[in-house]
Amino acid sequence: MHERIQIFSIVGSIGLLTLIFELVRRRRLKEKYSLVWLFTGFALLAVATIPGLLNSFGQVMGIYYTPTAFFLIAFFFLTLISLQFSVVISRLSERNKTMSQEVALLKQRIEELEKQGGRG
Amino acid sequence: MRLLAIIPAYNEEATVGRVVAEIHSAMPDADVVVINDGSADSTASAAAASGAAVVNMPFNLGIGGAVQAGYRYAEQGGYDIAVQVDGDGQHDPSEMSAIAGPIMAGEADIVVGSRFLGRSGAAGFKSTRMRRIGISLFARVLSAMTGHRLTDPTSGFRACGRKTIRLFAREYPDDYPEVESLLLAHLAGFRIAEEPVKMRARGGGHSSITPIKSVYYMVKVMMVLFIWLVRKKPEREVWDA
Numbered sequence: 567m568h569e570r571i572q573i574f575s576i577v578g579s580i581g582l583l584t585l586i587f588e589l590v591r592r593r594r595l596k597e598k599y600s601l602v603w604l605f606t607g608f609a610l611l612a613v614a615t616i617p618g619l620l621n622s623f624g625q626v627m628g629i630y631y632t633p634t635a636f637f638l639i640a641f642f643f644l645t646l647i648s649l650q651f652s653v654v655i656s657r658l659s660e661r662n663k664t665m666s667q668e669v670a671l672l673k674q675r676i677e678e679l680e681k682q683g684g685r686g
Numbered sequence: 687m688r689l690l691a692i693i694p695a696y697n698e699e700a701t702v703g704r705v706v707a708e709i710h711s712a713m714p715d716a717d718v719v720v721i722n723d724g725s726a727d728s729t730a731s732a733a734a735a736s737g738a739a740v741v742n743m744p745f746n747l748g749i750g751g752a753v754q755a756g757y758r759y760a761e762q763g764g765y766d767i768a769v770q771v772d773g774d775g776q777h778d779p780s781e782m783s784a785i786a787g788p789i790m791a792g793e794a795d796i797v798v799g800s801r802f803l804g805r806s807g808a809a810g811f812k813s814t815r816m817r818r819i820g821i822s823l824f825a826r827v828l829s830a831m832t833g834h835r836l837t838d839p840t841s842g843f844r845a846c847g848r849k850t851i852r853l854f855a856r857e858y859p860d861d862y863p864e865v866e867s868l869l870l871a872h873l874a875g876f877r878i879a880e881e882p883v884k885m886r887a888r889g890g891g892h893s894s895i896t897p898i899k900s901v902y903y904m905v906k907v908m909m910v911l912f913i914w915l916v917r918k919k920p921e922r923e924v925w926d927a
Contacts, residue, residue, distance in 0.1 A: 663860070666744050667755040670721075671762065674741045 571633050575614035583607040602650055606643035613639055687790060689716040690765040691782065692756030693738070694749055694842075695773030699727040705771060706736035708779040716782070719759050720773065723752035729773075749842075750863035757846070757854040769845045777843040781883045785845040788879045795876035797845045798868070799883035800838035813885075820904045824865055827911055832872040836880060839865045843883060850876055853925035862907050869914040874925055 586603045589595035595603075613620045613636055624635035691709045695702045706718050720733035724746035733740045741755055753770060760768040767786050771777045781799060788794040801813075802821075813821070821840050828839045842864050846854065853874055859866035871878055 663747060663751045663754075666747060667751065667758055670741045670743045670755055671759055674739060674759075678739070 571636075572614060572617065575636055576611065579607055579611035579614050583611065599650070599654070602643075602647050606640075606647065609643060610636075610640060687766040688764070689713065689767045689769065689786060690756075690760045690763065691716050691718045691779075692753065692760065692768055692770050693718065693720045693733075693773045694723060694752040694756060694770070695720050695725065695729050695733065696723040696746065696749075696752070697725045697727050697729060698773035699725070699729045699732045701775040702729055702773045703732045703736040705773055705775055705777075705779065706733060706738045709771065709782065710737065712779040713782055716769075717763070717765070719756060721752045721756050721759075723747055723749070748860060750858055750860040753842075753863060754854060754858035757851050757858065760846075760851045761855040765851065766848055767845055768851050770842055772842050776885050776887065778884060778886060781843075781881075782845075785843065785881050785883065788881065789845050789847045793877070794879035795847050796850045796868070796871050797879045797881055798836070798838060798841050799843035800836075800841060800880040801883060801885045802837040803880050804882040816900045820900060820907075823904065824907060824911070827908070828865065828868060831869065831911070831915070832878060834872070834878045836868065836878065838880065839868055841883075841885075843885070849874075849925050853920060856924050857920055862910055865907060866910060866914065869911070869917075870920065873914075873917065873919045875919075 583604070586595065586600055586607055590597060590600045613623070617632075620632055620635050623639070624630070624632050627635065627638070629635045629638070691713070693702065693705060693709075702720060706720065709716060709718050718738040720729075720738045720740050722730045722733060722740055722742045724743050730740055730742055739759075741759060743752060743755065747755070756770070757768060767789050769782050769786055771779060771782065777799065785797050785799050788797050802825075821838065824839050825837050828836045850871060853870070853876075854867065857870065859870060868878060
C-alpha cells in the first residue's frame with residue numbers, strides 16, 4: 567500500500583477509535599452499541615498498520631489495487647452497523663407503539679373512573 | 687356474549703357520531719370504542735358526544751396501531767367478540783350481527799365482511815376499477831396462501847373471537863394490516879370466514895390511497911405478502927390462554 571494512504575488510514579482509524587472511546591466514556595453511546603463500532607475501528611486499524619494483512623486479503627478476494635481492499639472491509643463493517651441500526655429501530659418502534667397504546671388506554675380508563683365519581 | 691365495536695377514526699368528525707349512533711340502534715347491547723388516532727379535527731368530541739368510549743392516541747400511529755389499541759381495549763375489557771367498523775360510514779352497522787354470526791356459532795375465529803360475495807355481489811358500492819383489480823389480485827394470492835376462499839381481503843369490516851382478540855392485542859401488523867392480519871390469523875391456525883355485506887360510498891373524509899399510488903401500493907403489498915411465506919408462526923402461548 568502507498569505510504570500516504572497508509573498514514574491516512576492509520577490516523578483515521580485511531581481518530582475513529584478515540585471518538586468511540588470518548589462517546590462511551592461520556593455515556594453518549596451505550597456499550598451495547600459501541601461493540602460493533604469498536605470492532606470496526608480495531609479491524610481498520612489492524613489492516614492499516616499491518617500491510618501484509620491487507621495484501622493477502624486482497625489476493626484472496628482478487629483485488630489488485632490494495633487500498634480498495636481497505637475500503638471493502640470498511641464497507642462490510644458499515645453495512646453490518648446499519649443493519650444493526652435497522653433491527654434496533656424496528657424494536658424501538660414496536661415498543662414505542664405499544665407504549666403509546668397503553669398510555670392512551672390508561673388515560674381513557676382514568677377518565678372513565680373520574681366520570682364514575684372517583685375524583686372526590 | 688359481550689360484544690365490542692371498535693371504530694378506528696382519523697379525522698372523521700363528520701361521520702363518526704353517526705356511525706356510533708347507528709351501532710347503538712342496530713346492536714343496543716354492544717359497547718362502542720372509538721380509537722381517535724391523533725386526529726387534527728374534533729373527532730374526539732364528536733365521538734364522546736355520541737356516547738362511545740374514546741381512546742385518544744397521543745399521536746397518529748396509523749391504522750394498524752389504532753386498530754390494535756382497539757383489540758387491547760377488547761382484551762382488557764374481557765369481550766367475547768370484537769367487530770371492527772370504519773369511522774367513515776362505509777360499513778353498515780345493521781350487518782354487524784351477520785358478521786358476528788359465525789363467531790357466536792363457534793364456526794370461525796375471524797370473519798371478514800366481503801362486498802364481492804354472494805347476494806351482495808350485485809349491489810352496493812364497489813370502489814374504483816383500479817382498486818378492484820388490486821383487491822382481486824390480493825384475494826387470489828391470499829386464497830392460495832391460506833387455503834380459504836377469500837374475496838375481499840382489504841375489507842376493514844370484520845369480527846374476531848376471543849382467541850383472535852388475544853392474538854391481535856399482542857401482535858398486529860402496521861403496514862397493510864387488513865391483508866396481513868389475515869395471514870397472521872392463518873399462521874396461528876385460525877378459521878377464517880367471509881360474510882357478504884354491502885358497502886356504502888364513504889360519508890366523509892377521503893381514502894388514504896390516491897389513484898396514482900395504487901400501482902405502487904399493489905407492488906408493496908405483494909412483496910409484504912411474500913415475506914409472510916417465510917415468517918415464523920406466532921407462539922401458541924400468545925393467544926392460547
